[in-house]
Amino acid sequence: MMDRITRRKPIPEPTIARLPIYQRIATELLRNGHTTVSSDQLGHLAGVTAAKVRKDLSTIGSLGTRGSGYDADALVAGIAATMGAGETWRVVIVGVGNLGRALINTRGFLSHSYDLVGLVDSSPDLVGTEVAGMSVATFEQLADRMEEPVDIGVLTLPAHAAQGAADQLIGLGAHSILNFAPAVLACPPQIRVRYVDLSIELQVLSHYARSADTGRGGLLSSVGIQPPGVFDPPD
Amino acid sequence: MMDRITRRKPIPEPTIARLPIYQRIATELLRNGHTTVSSDQLGHLAGVTAAKVRKDLSTIGSLGTRGSGYDADALVAGIAATMGAGETWRVVIVGVGNLGRALINTRGFLSHSYDLVGLVDSSPDLVGTEVAGMSVATFEQLADRMEEPVDIGVLTLPAHAAQGAADQLIGLGAHSILNFAPAVLACPPQIRVRYVDLSIELQVLSHYARSADTGRGGLLSSVGIQPPGVFDPPD
DNA sequence: CAATGTGAACAGTTTCACAGCT
DNA sequence: AGCTGTGAAACTGTTCACATTG
Numbered sequence: 001m002m003d004r005i006t007r008r009k010p011i012p013e014p015t016i017a018r019l020p021i022y023q024r025i026a027t028e029l030l031r032n033g034h035t036t037v038s039s040d041q042l043g044h045l046a047g048v049t050a051a052k053v054r055k056d057l058s059t060i061g062s063l064g065t066r067g068s069g070y071d072a073d074a075l076v077a078g079i080a081a082t083m084g085a086g087e088t089w090r091v092v093i094v095g096v097g098n099l100g101r102a103l104i105n106t107r108g109f110l111s112h113s114y115d116l117v118g119l120v121d122s123s124p125d126l127v128g129t130e131v132a133g134m135s136v137a138t139f140e141q142l143a144d145r146m147e148e149p150v151d152i153g154v155l156t157l158p159a160h161a162a163q164g165a166a167d168q169l170i171g172l173g174a175h176s177i178l179n180f181a182p183a184v185l186a187c188p189p190q191i192r193v194r195y196v197d198l199s200i201e202l203q204v205l206s207h208y209a210r211s212a213d214t215g216r217g218g219l220l221s222s223v224g225i226q227p228p229g230v231f232d233p234p235d
Numbered sequence: 236m237m238d239r240i241t242r243r244k245p246i247p248e249p250t251i252a253r254l255p256i257y258q259r260i261a262t263e264l265l266r267n268g269h270t271t272v273s274s275d276q277l278g279h280l281a282g283v284t285a286a287k288v289r290k291d292l293s294t295i296g297s298l299g300t301r302g303s304g305y306d307a308d309a310l311v312a313g314i315a316a317t318m319g320a321g322e323t324w325r326v327v328i329v330g331v332g333n334l335g336r337a338l339i340n341t342r343g344f345l346s347h348s349y350d351l352v353g354l355v356d357s358s359p360d361l362v363g364t365e366v367a368g369m370s371v372a373t374f375e376q377l378a379d380r381m382e383e384p385v386d387i388g389v390l391t392l393p394a395h396a397a398q399g400a401a402d403q404l405i406g407l408g409a410h411s412i413l414n415f416a417p418a419v420l421a422c423p424p425q426i427r428v429r430y431v432d433l434s435i436e437l438q439v440l441s442h443y444a445r446s447a448d449t450g451r452g453g454l455l456s457s458v459g460i461q462p463p464g465v466f467d468p469p470d
Numbered sequence: 471c472a473a474t475g476t477g478a479a480c481a482g483t484t485t486c487a488c489a490g491c492t
Numbered sequence: 493a494g495c496t497g498t499g500a501a502a503c504t505g506t507t508c509a510c511a512t513t514g
Binding site for chain 4: 247249250284286287290300301302303
């Protein structure tokens with residue numbers, strides 16, 4: 001018997017993280033007048049082996065032509081489809097400090113596909129002020145005016161406030177959280193959390209600098225981890 | 236024959252990225268009056284299995300006591316030693332836009348162990364201005380006044396300027412680069428590059444949101460990749 | 471007896487090598 | 493001839509289970 005729903009075998013996470021890089025490169029090549037790309041070219045430009053490129057791309061279907069390479073257009077479109085482009089994701093940023101403001105204003109972070117629908121902060125000094133044309137709210141205010149659920153929550157706040165904010169976001173419907181706070185979040189397993197811990201990035205570099213061991217270099221370096229536990233530190 | 240220099244077997248990169256998390260947790264527990272931690276506790280609080288904690292910690296030596304767990308103090312110290320604390324790393328930030336400024340001002344990014352020794356930008360509007368008590372310079376100016384080599388370069392600038400800045404940093408002695416620009420860098424293999432690509436973080440989350448496949452959640456999520464290639468896109 | 475440390479089994483990725491198109 | 497697509501091998505990291513130790 002077969003599955004009722006068309007089900008692709010899940011794409012490995014390292015592959016998922018590389019697809020946008022290939023996409024970026026293909027887009028750039030298109031802009032420069034190329035129409036096709038070989039796995040060799042892609043590999044060089046992306047800093048990975050050609051074999052890896054082919055394995056990666058084969059997971060999203062046969063987009064290449066033997067003998068001549070990949071059609072750049074088809075590649076961009078194929079990756080876009082796989083990554084969930086076309087849809088628009090409702091994003092809320094919690095924590096309008098230095099980092100939060102920087103993300104809001106950094107071109108390329110919130111591109112098309114991402115719709116900033118809320119800005120939350122707990123500081124009375126910030127609530128009510130306008131940032132990038134959007135009024136900063138408390139979670140209560142946000143909950144009141146939210147009609148549709150949030151998709152993605154971004155945490156740019158101090159560690160001690162991260163868990164509470166995550167809980168609130170989940171209450172607003174968020175399925176995904178991008179956490180910049182140096183704290184591990186306890187969330188139900190269906191919630192996907194990605195961690196970007198800036199101080200850990202520096203520490204990893206220091207370690208290798210000192211040990212003179214270059215390592216092999218991985219993928220996305222965020223600290224992403226799973227639903228943690230329920231051990232409460234004593235007061 | 237044996238190596239002249241004491242050489243530990245290299246610690247797996249995922250482990251390296253988790254050690255600072257354990258350290259943070261142990262520090263927190265210490266502050267709360269605990270003196271020991273079990274791998275179970277650490278696992279819960281860090282969102283990983285107890286077995287993984289033990290494997291990770293065993294790579295830096297036998298710090299635990301069977302029957303009672305790890306001494307929190309010894310743990311913090313042992314991890315610090317492994318991560319290269321004690322030394323001070325000379326950091327230069329290239330790109331004093333939104334993100335660069337945010338990093339400079341974000342507590343926890345440049346903690347002890349990291350000494351901000353230079354701020355570089357190419358914009359004439361910024362060069363010469365003061366940011367966080369430090370004057371923004373061009374690479375030329377920086378090269379002139381730099382006596383000791385740079386250790387770590389941080390790139391918070393547009394993609395098109397990333398490769399040039401990386402080359403300059405390497406010229407100033409940098410062995411490690413933390414790259415926030417959405418660009419793959421071509422650097423000699425002894426240079427360690429870590430990538431933090433914010434737009435990719437969001438895209439990975441979107442992918443899983445749409446495919447309803449929660450994935451397994453990895454480690455640090457940066458796009459870190461290796462010395463790329465030499466294929467130059469036509470003009 | 472509780473909790474570490476670790477060899478061995480397992481799982482997930484990457485690399486290899488080559489068959490198969492164009 | 494050139495380049496993709498892919499099984500199979502190699503490798504790296506995780507999980508398991510248990511002997512070991514305080």
